[in-house]
Amino acid sequence: MSEAHAHPNYIKIWFWLLILLAISVAGPMLEIPWVTVVTAFGIAAVKTFMVAAKFMHLQFEKKIIWYLLIICVTFLGVFYFGVAADIMNSSGQQWKDCIADNTCIEQRL
Amino acid sequence: MSLQGPIATHRMRTGIPTGRLAVWWGLASEIFIFGGLIMCFLLFKFNNAPGFEDADMTSTAAGAFNTFVLLTSSLSIVLAHAAAEKGDIQASFRYIWFTIGGGLVFLLVKTYEYSSKIYGGITLTENVFWSFYFTATGLHALHVIGGMVIMGMISFDVRKNHNLQRVELIGLYWHFVDIVWIFLFPILYIANF
Numbered sequence: 431m432s433e434a435h436a437h438p439n440y441i442k443i444w445f446w447l448l449i450l451l452a453i454s455v456a457g458p459m460l461e462i463p464w465v466t467v468v469t470a471f472g473i474a475a476v477k478t479f480m481v482a483a484k485f486m487h488l489q490f491e492k493k494i495i496w497y498l499l500i501i502c503v504t505f506l507g508v509f510y511f512g513v514a515a516d517i518m519n520s521s522g523q524q525w526k527d528c529i530a531d532n533t534c535i536e537q538r539l
Numbered sequence: 540m541s542l543q544g545p546i547a548t549h550r551m552r553t554g555i556p557t558g559r560l561a562v563w564w565g566l567a568s569e570i571f572i573f574g575g576l577i578m579c580f581l582l583f584k585f586n587n588a589p590g591f592e593d594a595d596m597t598s599t600a601a602g603a604f605n606t607f608v609l610l611t612s613s614l615s616i617v618l619a620h621a622a623a624e625k626g627d628i629q630a631s632f633r634y635i636w637f638t639i640g641g642g643l644v645f646l647l648v649k650t651y652e653y654s655s656k657i658y659g660g661i662t663l664t665e666n667v668f669w670s671f672y673f674t675a676t677g678l679h680a681l682h683v684i685g686g687m688v689i690m691g692m693i694s695f696d697v698r699k700n701h702n703l704q705r706v707e708l709i710g711l712y713w714h715f716v717d718i719v720w721i722f723l724f725p726i727l728y729i730a731n732f
Contacts, residue, residue, distance in 0.1 A: 437621045437624075440617050440618060444611065444614040447610050451603065451606055454724075454725060455603050458729045470726075474724070477721050478721055481610075482714070482718065485710075485714045486711055492553060492554050492555050498563060498564070503570070506570070506571070506575070509575065510578045510581070510582070514582055517586055518582075518586055
């Protein structure tokens with residue numbers, strides 16, 4: 431069982447999560463790209479932090495768990511940027527971009 | 540309460556009970572599974588792969604409703620944990636089954652979405668977007684089903700006042716499933732950026 435710590439007001443946190451959900455749905459309706467990115471992904475990040483910190487009690491957790499999670503997210507970044515350098519580059523010779531001409535799936539069938 | 544019984548509750552080298560540490564390690568591996576999928580999605584998306592405009596065809600209302608359901612079930616499972624800590628096992632049992640009910644509602648909505656797409660001729664091989672949609676949401680739904688089964692098993696132990704620490708452990712898992720959906724929702728339903 432978790433170590434003794436005061437439980438936060440979970441109902442209040444849930445209420446704020448619902449408000450953030452409403453904003454994340456309403457934001458993209460404005461059809462302004464930067465507003466869409468901020469409301470959809472920025473708010474997803476805030477909601478994630480709230481769920482992790484309050485519901486998963488990460489705010490009371492030992493540092494080793496924080497290190498574990500930070501390492502995981504860092505490696506995801508390494509994966510993304512490591513692969514992106516190749517995936518995003520379709521210039522040069524001997525290249526056939528099957529994503530752009532939508533033939534990747536057909537090639538596998 | 541049987542809080543000091545199982546070795547998972549009191550053996551600790553890191554200051555964290557072994558059972559809880561094991562769940563965090565499990566979740567760390569899950570970060571790579573879902574994180575890897577989402578990273579691949581973004582790579583395709585930013586590479587202007589055709590098919591991503593189909594994000595307009597997903598039902599924002601269904602996705603938002605399912606987000607509401609999962610957020611609410613996250614609330615109920617953390618309330619189950621709080622009740623277990625107070626020794627109120629009846630309340631904990633009820634909250635766990637409320638959470639299972641939330642998972643069931645989520646799956647029903649997902650089934651409706653899947654069937655409407657499949658009957659409309661859209662399947663896994665339609666294009667990259669739908670490949671990702673069915674893979675990511677299908678894998679997520681399997682995690683929801685797994686969580687519901689484990690919660691059902693734990694609930695009967697809770698009613699007997701056994702292994703109450705497991706309520707916190709399954710709660711951690713369930714919150715993670717919620718967090719995965721928090722990211723799947725914008726990229727598949729609302730942000731055709």
